[in-house]
Amino acid sequence: MxxxxxxxxxxxxxxxxxxxxxxxxxxxxxxxxxxxxxxxxxxxxxxxxxxxxxxxxxxxxxxxxxxxxxxxxxxxxxxxxxxxxxxxxxxxxxxxxxxxxxxxxxxxxxxxxxxxxxxxxxxxxxxxxxxxxxxxxxxxxxxxxxxxxxxxxxxxxxxxxxxxxRSALGPVGSGYGATASTSNIGTAPTARTEPQHEVNDAMVVADFTPEKVFKDHFTVGYPPERVFDMFGDVARLAACLPGASLTGLPTPERAEGLIRVKLGPISANFRGAARIERDPRNLSGRIVGMGSDQRSRSSTQGEIRYQLVPTEQGAATRVELSVGYTLRGMLAQIAREALVRDLASRLTAEFAGNLERHLSGAGPNGAAEGAQDLNAAALLMGFLRERARKALQYILGR
Structure with a gap:
């Protein structure tokens, strides 16, 4: 409910x-x-x-x-x-x-x-x-x-x-009453105000309780200390995430940026800010972010917790992730939980590959930082191909 x-x-x-x-x-x-x-x-x-x-x-x-x-x-x-x-x-x-x-x-x-x-x-x-x-x-x-x-x-x-x-293009009602005109119905009250997550210097990224939480992990072939240092370099870390780019000069505690998402004919630019917390004592950290896309009137809040665990006698690192999110607006109507989980798993794998290449000095996929959009449709097709492959293996195995 x-x-x-x-x-x-x-x-x-x-x-x-x-x-x-x-x-x-x-x-x-x-x-x-x-x-x-x-x-x-x-x-x-x-x-x-x-x-x-x-x-x-x-x-x-x-x-x-x-x-x-x-x-x-x-x-x-x-x-x-x-x-x-x-x-x-x-x-x-x-x-x-x-x-x-x-x-x-x-x-x-x-x-x-x-x-x-x-x-x-x-x-x-x-x-x-x-x-x-x-x-x-x-x-x-x-x-x-x-x-x-x-x-x-x-x-x-x-x-x-x-x-x-009408004050904006997009699905009817996706503005949650915050921007719609109130002059047309004399009896209409002032709408409840929802946070619009507009980016400004005074923007406070507050804690929140995610509606959905899932866990994932991946391993990179570098020591935990080196990976932890990489996680502290916001610009290099953003370059590993497909569709992400920074819109301002980051600090160790805060960053403002943009994530471009494309899902078929729907494209969204989530502009927002993130608060960064790190604990060098146990090689863990937390990133809390919030952003909105004005075109689709969608907004999101997200939280990523990570823990770096040494493997292979300290020569490699297992990155354990806990990802929580809340999504509002038009995109929330098509982003079903199972689909988000599967797409996030493939996104994590792509991020891990970029991270490995960046640690080796090759850069993420050999591309310019933040140059590529996050193409959810491409990720979805890869996911469907993987599902089909597993189904075929299951049938042939029987």
């Missing part, structure tokens, strides 16, 4: 939900807000449309846990909203509803069009409503009602809001 805190129709709500619970199911079953209807449950019909941080979103394909910190407005929360009130009157006047099942989602999508379209162009209205399906009316009355409200408001001198209040 995951504990979430969000604002629903101007009311603070805290609840424990299963990670797989969709926002629509949470609203209907836990909060009894049944005005949000469920139709196709594939994000196609639009019946479940609501406002997430003031922007229309499909609640049937949005996980409730991913909305932690967001502001949610359902059709029930728009009772006193000026635009929705005018739309309801126009829908009634133009005979724009019959069974009414699609109407809540239709009103919310129509509200967005009234808010941002400069004129009541029929094609623009039809395109804007194309994500909301109605099985009864044929759309003629609906389009007429929306166009009438747009015309009336523009004649009254009410100007359109460019972008409908």
């Amino acid at each position: 995951t504990m979430i805190a969000l604002t629903v129709n101007a009311r603070d709500v805290k609840a424990s939900v299963e990670p797989r619970t969709h926002l629509a199911d949470f609203l209907r079953e836990s909060l009894n807000l049944t005005g949000t209807h469920l139709g196709c449950e594939h994000g196609v019909c639009g019946a479940c449309t609501l406002l997430l941080d003031d922007v229309p979103a499909r609640s049937c394909i949005t996980y409730a846990a991913a909305c932690d910190g967001a502001r949610v407005t359902t059709i029930e929360g728009l009772d006193d909203d000026e635009i929705t009130t005018e739309l309801r009157a126009a829908f009634k006047r133009e005979h724009a509803l019959q069974c009414g099942y699609c109407t809540p989602g239709m009103l919310i999508s129509a509200r967005d069009l009234v808010l941002r379209l400069p004129a009541s162009d029929e094609r623009s209205v039809r395109v804007g409503l194309s994500g909301n399906l109605c099985r009864c009316t044929g759309y003629v009355g609906i389009v007429r009602a929306v166009r009438a409200v747009i015309d009336d408001r523009r004649k009254r001198g009410i100007k359109p809001v460019p972008g409908g209040g």
